[in-house]
Amino acid sequence: CQPLCHRTQSQPLSAGPAAPERPEPPRLPLWQRAAVAGAVAGLAGAGWLYLRREKERRLRQRRLRDLRALALGQGDFQLQDTSGAPRSRADLLGRWVLLYFGFTHCPDVCPEELEKLCRAVELLEAVPGLPPVQPLFITVDPARDDAAALGRYLRDFHPRLQGLTGTEEQVRAAAGAFRVYVSAGPPDPDGDYVVDHSVLTFLLGPDGLVRDCYGRSRTAEELAKSVRGHMESYEPLPPG
Amino acid sequence: MAAPTREERTACWGARDEFWQCLDSHGDDAAKCEKLRRAFESRCPQQWVKHFDKRRDFLKYKKKLETEGYIPPEAAGKS
Numbered sequence: 264c265q266p267l268c269h270r271t272q273s274q275p276l277s278a279g280p281a282a283p284e285r286p287e288p289p290r291l292p293l294w295q296r297a298a299v300a301g302a303v304a305g306l307a308g309a310g311w312l313y314l315r316r317e318k319e320r321r322l323r324q325r326r327l328r329d330l331r332a333l334a335l336g337q338g339d340f341q342l343q344d345t346s347g348a349p350r351s352r353a354d355l356l357g358r359w360v361l362l363y364f365g366f367t368h369c370p371d372v373c374p375e376e377l378e379k380l381c382r383a384v385e386l387l388e389a390v391p392g393l394p395p396v397q398p399l400f401i402t403v404d405p406a407r408d409d410a411a412a413l414g415r416y417l418r419d420f421h422p423r424l425q426g427l428t429g430t431e432e433q434v435r436a437a438a439g440a441f442r443v444y445v446s447a448g449p450p451d452p453d454g455d456y457v458v459d460h461s462v463l464t465f466l467l468g469p470d471g472l473v474r475d476c477y478g479r480s481r482t483a484e485e486l487a488k489s490v491r492g493h494m495e496s497y498e499p500l501p502p503g
Numbered sequence: 504m505a506a507p508t509r510e511e512r513t514a515c516w517g518a519r520d521e522f523w524q525c526l527d528s529h530g531d532d533a534a535k536c537e538k539l540r541r542a543f544e545s546r547c548p549q550q551w552v553k554h555f556d557k558r559r560d561f562l563k564y565k566k567k568l569e570t571e572g573y574i575p576p577e578a579a580g581k582s
Contacts (some may be wrong), residue, residue: 284556371558372549374512412506418510448550453552 270469295442323496334475337464340437342401342427345414350427352471359485359494360397360467364443366404366458367416380464381421382483383490393494394469398424401444403460405434441465441473466490470499507548509554519555541560 272358290476292301339352361380377400384398398421402408405428413426424479428434438445441459464486466475474493477486507515522543525536530563533540 333541368548368550370547370554371516407506413510416506451549453549455548457550457554 281435320496323498325330327498330474332471333473335385335441338436339432340440341392342429342437343410345410345417345426347410351367355397355399355467356471357469358397359394359469360390360399360465360492361490362399362405362441362467364401364438364445364460364463365443366402366460367408367412368404368455368457370457372462376462376479377390377420377424379419379483379486383486384421384423385486386451386483387490390491393476393491395423396490400424401434401437402426402428403434403443403456405429405431453463462494466493468493468497489502513545515543515551518543518546531563558574 285438303492342350357473361379361384363373363376365376380398384396387396400413400417402413402414407424408428410426410428413428416459417424417426427437429437435445438460443463444459445461446459448459449455463478464477465473466477466489467476477489481489515566516540525539526533529535543555547555561580
C-alpha cells in the first residue's frame with residue numbers, strides 16, 4: 264500500500280536548506296575509516312610483537328639458567344697455546360669464543376668445520392659494531408699435536424685462530440669439561456691413527472658460559488647469524 | 504709424522520673425488536677404476552683411505568635408505 268505521503272525527488276520534505284532525503288548516520292570519508300582500521304591493526308600488531316618478544320626473552324632466560332645448571336665447560340683447564348705459553352679458562356673471559364675440538368691428522372671433518380668456523384668469524388667481522396669473536400681450536404690428539412704442529416696446521420685457516428694443546432691428562436680434562444667424546448682408533452703399521460670425537464663448535468659468552476653449540480649441519484651463515492643473535496641479546500646470567 | 508698440509512689435503516680430496524666419480528659412472532665396479540684408485544692411495548695417508556672407503560659405504564647405505572627404505576636384517580628378532 265502506498266505511504267500516506269510520499270516524497271518525490273523534486274519536493275523535499277522541509278522547506279529549509281536542502282536536507283538529505285532520508286536521515287542517515289554521519290559517515291566518515293573512506294580515508295578516515297581506513298586510518299582507524301589501520302590504527303587498530305597497528306595496535307594489535309604492536310601488542311602481538313611485544314608479547315612475542317617477552318616470550319622470547321623469558322625463553323632465553325630459562326635457557327641460560329639451564330645452561331648454567333648443565334655447567335658445560337665449567338671448571339678450569341690448563342693448556343698451552345701454539346707459542347708454548349700456559350693458558351687457562353680465565354684467559355677466555357671477557358671475549359666471545361667459538362671453540363672447536365679436533366686434531367690435525369683429521370681426514371676431512373676438522374678442516375671443513377674449521378673453514379666453516381673461520382668463515383663465520385669473517386662474516387661477523389664484516390658487521391660493524393659487533394664485539395670480536397675469538398676462534399679457538401683445542402686438540403684431542405696431544406700425542407701428535409704439539410705446539411709447533413698446531414701452529415703449522417692452524418696457519419692455513421684464519422690469522423686470529425688460536426690453538427691449545429697440553430699433556431694427555433690436561434686435554435682429557437678439557438674435553439671432558441665440554442662433554443666431548445674422544446677415542447683414538449687403532450694405529451696403522453706406520454703408526455698413523457684417527458681420533459673419533461664429537462664434532463661440535465661451542466659458542467662461549469664473555470662470562471665463560473657455553474651459550475650455544477653447532478653441529479655439522481649448520482652452515483657458516485647460520486653460525487654467524489646465531490652468534491650475532493646471542494651477542495645482540497646478551498644478558499648476564501640471572502642471579503641464583 | 505707431520506699432518507698433511509693444506510695442499511696435500513686438497514690433492515688427496517681431489518684424487519678421492521676423481522676415484523668416486525669413476526666408481527659412480529661405472530656402477531661401483533672397482534676394476535674399471537684401478538688407476539684412479541692407485542692415485543688416490545698414493546696421495547692420501549693410509550688411515551684416510553680407510554676412512555674415505557668407510558665413508559663411501561656409509562653414503563651408499565644412506566642413499567639406499569632414502570630410496571628403498573629401511574629393511575631390517577633377517578636375523579632381527581632378538582635384540
